[in-house]
Amino acid sequence: MHEEEPESLMGRRCWVEISLEALRCNAAFARDLAGVGGQIMGVVKADAYGHGLEDTARALADFADFLGVANVAEALRIRKAGVGKPRVFILGTALEWERPVVLEHDFVAAVSTVAEAEAYDFLAASAGKRLKVHLALDTGMGRLGFLDTAEILSQWRHWAHLEIEGVATHLPSADEKPDATGAQLKHFADIVRLLRESGLGLRHVHAANSAGLLGFPHDACTLFRPGLMLYGISPLPEWQSRLQPTLKWMTRVTLVRDLPPGHGVSYGGDFATSREPYTRVATLAVGYGDGYPRQLSGQGADVLVDGRRCPVLGRVTMDQIMIDVTDLGDAVKPGAEVVLLGGDISATELARKAGTIPWHILTGITRRVPRITE
Numbered sequence: 001m002h003e004e005e006p007e008s009l010m011g012r013r014c015w016v017e018i019s020l021e022a023l024r025c026n027a028a029f030a031r032d033l034a035g036v037g038g039q040i041m042g043v044v045k046a047d048a049y050g051h052g053l054e055d056t057a058r059a060l061a062d063f064a065d066f067l068g069v070a071n072v073a074e075a076l077r078i079r080k081a082g083v084g085k086p087r088v089f090i091l092g093t094a095l096e097w098e099r100p101v102v103l104e105h106d107f108v109a110a111v112s113t114v115a116e117a118e119a120y121d122f123l124a125a126s127a128g129k130r131l132k133v134h135l136a137l138d139t140g141m142g143r144l145g146f147l148d149t150a151e152i153l154s155q156w157r158h159w160a161h162l163e164i165e166g167v168a169t170h171l172p173s174a175d176e177k178p179d180a181t182g183a184q185l186k187h188f189a190d191i192v193r194l195l196r197e198s199g200l201g202l203r204h205v206h207a208a209n210s211a212g213l214l215g216f217p218h219d220a221c222t223l224f225r226p227g228l229m230l231y232g233i234s235p236l237p238e239w240q241s242r243l244q245p246t247l248k249w250m251t252r253v254t255l256v257r258d259l260p261p262g263h264g265v266s267y268g269g270d271f272a273t274s275r276e277p278y279t280r281v282a283t284l285a286v287g288y289g290d291g292y293p294r295q296l297s298g299q300g301a302d303v304l305v306d307g308r309r310c311p312v313l314g315r316v317t318m319d320q321i322m323i324d325v326t327d328l329g330d331a332v333k334p335g336a337e338v339v340l341l342g343g344d345i346s347a348t349e350l351a352r353k354a355g356t357i358p359w360h361i362l363t364g365i366t367r368r369v370p371r372i373t374e
């Protein structure tokens with residue numbers, strides 16, 4: 001009997017193809033933008049925006065000085081994968097029991113409070129180590145970071161076992177509000193100057209995400225933290241043509257049937273066929289259980305069959321969606337490949353129709369969908 005693993009069966013039903021070559025091109029472009037002496041932190045949190053953490057981290061190792069992850073669990077996955085060269089920076093705040101992991105593996109933590117700095121200092125002292133950390137500054141994001149520079153100025157000399165090698169902030173609206181972002185970067189530069197005057201070395205100064213790197217001058221910064229643009233999507237439309245798509249999401253037609261006019265399609269009966277003498281409806285092997293957003297229901301989303309756009313009909317269900325293939329004649333058969341994301345259909349387009357952002361579309365592709373890396 002012919003035996004196949006579930007993963008390989010799934011891999012021929014609904015799958016994601018990832019081009020590491022495109023990823024490397026985008027990383028090289030980010031490096032160019034960072035300029036001479038500028039460094040890159042490749043942001044690979046959330047399974048590298050759905051691309052697979054280990055493979056992506058390996059592909060970026062030659063381009064990135066740091067890899068940015070959300071937490072120590074992701075950081076450990078990079079270590080376990082044997083990705084040696086870039087240092088691993090933890091973008092989120094480590095919980096108390098995670099701090100020893102930071103220390104043991106020389107991950108780089110972003111420190112937001114005096115209490116946190118003291119806790120790391122104590123741990124480092126106990127281990128007879130000096131721990132390199134970056135101070136996070138809250139210049140408007142309201143998520144983490146010191147709020148008061150005076151606290152840092154009055155305290156940092158007490159942290160004898162910390163080497164404060166970097167300072168960071170985050171831009172909440174670099175893709176939406178250029179004026180406010182410019183002012184925020186200027187404010188950050190002022191604080192950095194003040195910290196340096198007080199004697200802090202600060203080899204690494206960083207603020208910019210993709211939109212910050214693409215859209216703003218880099219005066220104050222030495223290190224940049226692109227995420228989305230590495231995955232071929234520009235948060236600023238004017239840069240889109242400079243990036244290469246890295247991810248293609250595919251599925252297959254499972255059934256083709258001709259429905260008479262007035263036949264309901266999908267839950268709730270929001271949609272009914274109206275074409276004469278029939279609507280040729282293809283059922284596809286993808287649904288919100290795979291991360292195809294349910295919010296696309298009734299929003300005019302398309303997929304590509306044979307390079308032609310076909311509209312999604314009615315609501316997205318958990319495992320299946322229906323599309324109109326009437327205009328493709330007899331060409332569409334069960335088993336035919338369908339492009340959900342790729343070619344002419346970008347994550348930006350799907351996000352707009354689903355009322356969300358491209359980051360959410362990419363990270364929303366669930367684990368049921370195997371990633372095939374080239």
Ligand SMILES: *Cc1c(COP(=O)(O)O)cnc(C)c1O
Pocket residue numbers: 043045091170208209210211225226227228229235359
């Ligand atoms: C996610 C993240 C980034 C990367 O943002 P993109 O918009 O995807 O480039 C950079 N910095 C921090 C702190 C982040 O959380």
